[in-house]
Amino acid sequence: MAGAGFVLPALILGGLVLPGAVVAGMTARLLRWSVIVTLPIAISVAIVSILGRAGATVLFMIGPFDATLEGVAFAAEVALRLFVVAMALALFGLTTEPRALVADLERRGVSPRLTFAAAATLDAVPAMAERARTIQGAQRARGLDTEGSVGARLRGVLPLVGPAILGALHDVEARSLALEARAFDRPGPRHLLWAPPDSERQRAARWLLLAALVALVVGTLTGVLPRLP
Amino acid sequence: MRVVIAATATVVAAVVGVLAVGVFEPSPNPDQLPPGANLFMFLLAAALVVGFVAYAAIEWLQTRRFESITRQFDTRTIVLIPLAIAINVVLGQTVASALKVPLYLDSIGTILVGVLAGPFAGAATGLLSNLAWTFLFAGTPFGSPFAWPFAIVAAEIGLLAGLFGYAGVFRSRPNTPPGKLLAGIVVALVLLGALVWYGILPHYAKLCAGQPGSGGSVTSGCLDLFQPIGSIDPVFLVVAVAFLVLLAVTVIVLAVRLVARRDLGVVYVTVAGAACGVVSALIAAPIAAYVFGGVTGSGTDFLVLVFQQAGSDLRTAVLQQSLISDPIDKTITFLVVYALLRGASRRVTVRFPQGERAIGTVEA
Numbered sequence: 001m002a003g004a005g006f007v008l009p010a011l012i013l014g015g016l017v018l019p020g021a022v023v024a025g026m027t028a029r030l031l032r033w034s035v036i037v038t039l040p041i042a043i044s045v046a047i048v049s050i051l052g053r054a055g056a057t058v059l060f061m062i063g064p065f066d067a068t069l070e071g072v073a074f075a076a077e078v079a080l081r082l083f084v085v086a087m088a089l090a091l092f093g094l095t096t097e098p099r100a101l102v103a104d105l106e107r108r109g110v111s112p113r114l115t116f117a118a119a120a121t122l123d124a125v126p127a128m129a130e131r132a133r134t135i136q137g138a139q140r141a142r143g144l145d146t147e148g149s150v151g152a153r154l155r156g157v158l159p160l161v162g163p164a165i166l167g168a169l170h171d172v173e174a175r176s177l178a179l180e181a182r183a184f185d186r187p188g189p190r191h192l193l194w195a196p197p198d199s200e201r202q203r204a205a206r207w208l209l210l211a212a213l214v215a216l217v218v219g220t221l222t223g224v225l226p227r228l229p
Numbered sequence: 230m231r232v233v234i235a236a237t238a239t240v241v242a243a244v245v246g247v248l249a250v251g252v253f254e255p256s257p258n259p260d261q262l263p264p265g266a267n268l269f270m271f272l273l274a275a276a277l278v279v280g281f282v283a284y285a286a287i288e289w290l291q292t293r294r295f296e297s298i299t300r301q302f303d304t305r306t307i308v309l310i311p312l313a314i315a316i317n318v319v320l321g322q323t324v325a326s327a328l329k330v331p332l333y334l335d336s337i338g339t340i341l342v343g344v345l346a347g348p349f350a351g352a353a354t355g356l357l358s359n360l361a362w363t364f365l366f367a368g369t370p371f372g373s374p375f376a377w378p379f380a381i382v383a384a385e386i387g388l389l390a391g392l393f394g395y396a397g398v399f400r401s402r403p404n405t406p407p408g409k410l411l412a413g414i415v416v417a418l419v420l421l422g423a424l425v426w427y428g429i430l431p432h433y434a435k436l437c438a439g440q441p442g443s444g445g446s447v448t449s450g451c452l453d454l455f456q457p458i459g460s461i462d463p464v465f466l467v468v469a470v471a472f473l474v475l476l477a478v479t480v481i482v483l484a485v486r487l488v489a490r491r492d493l494g495v496v497y498v499t500v501a502g503a504a505c506g507v508v509s510a511l512i513a514a515p516i517a518a519y520v521f522g523g524v525t526g527s528g529t530d531f532l533v534l535v536f537q538q539a540g541s542d543l544r545t546a547v548l549q550q551s552l553i554s555d556p557i558d559k560t561i562t563f564l565v566v567y568a569l570l571r572g573a574s575r576r577v578t579v580r581f582p583q584g585e586r587a588i589g590t591v592e593a
Contacts, residue, residue, distance in 0.1 A: 098365045120311035121361050128315035168312040169577045176304045
């Protein structure tokens, strides 16, 4: 039981994700990002499950908490699974230009309004981060308390959040006028001037991955493959 | 009318699903997750979809159009959604890092869209927000590969915020006469009490704080508030006291604001936020337990550990943790949005599809 939970994620990591990363030539970046993202949550998992999980083999005790071998095994399993998830998604994110993804979704029939929202998000997030930094600096200059008691810091939430959101609401005005002036509301089909490069082999690989996904889901539901804990 | 039928369809679908699969069988091994936990999640999500389809189908039959749904997605809303997602992604990080307070605050944008544009737009924002977080920003500093499992929770928050906005919960009610104010507070307290009593406490019923450190095998379950304090482990005592102090401070701050402004709206928003928090905790906890072994990587994970040590199995411990932190977080977020909407210029807010309904026509 304890072994089964490791095999499948390890297989996916070793058989699909790592070769893909090597082919794409970004193994180092991929590993770095995945470790950074997974580490905090893995530490949390380790503390909670090693100390909190009941088990027969007690390793050591800290205060009222006893560390068990079963907890260590469970933590390792969850951490491995999360790491594989992070790796797979990072491989996708680093090799796929988000704008290309969104444009291709629209080409395949997703509503242009939806794809506009997705594409605009790509610009909006860094812009909002920039704005948040500006606001934070401005409020600090006006004496925002970031060091004091919890109550004082809680009172800082509104000065930080408020300008960002009110600014965004005002932005909506200008942007929707600009869009409407460019026939955003016009019904009917759109013509995209760009299509992502595609090949026979990529198409075959996509179908293969889709089939693998279906097989995985069916296998898990019917109990052929081990269920996750 | 359509809403009633859709709600009925959702409930029926959930009940049929639960009956068909027999989800809530007690797990044979209390140490592991009940096999039905993830299934229950799935059923709840499926029931939501069924409810939505029923709603859309009935509207189609009645009017041959999807007017009430598409109306929520006008140009203005479509423009607001990306900004709202950016608010979700960025503000959570900024507030947490700048002020060092243990709040998620990652649903301000979702709630904002829900209130201003409507329930469906809110739900769409929540969904898109968590999907973008995972798939559009993977590999960048903003990305988080662990957000997508919670997309359904974000959708639920947006949906509820939209419904509350439609019901006018976010309207400002300044200078309410004292008698009415008092009555409102009493009703709110009763509602909150009922929420705590029926929504939260049952999940702690099996928790026996008297037997810590016994490896989590508590057999005689009890929630005895009056047991001698000496028999409780100091760790739990500290947690309990800290929690009570936090609660008391919140109530006092609220009361002061209430009396100073005599604004009954605050009371409504508080109740709505707490209700939303309880629902999201119920949906989110199985996901956290199943996918992440019960943690979210934030400070609240310590509570999971404490509850587990007190004898709950993992899933129950996660639920108990969520039921403490989620209502508090959502209540604060709702209050923040409420304060912002009062601060925003009416010229801006009333132009959104649900804006006038949500803000009300009374001058603040």
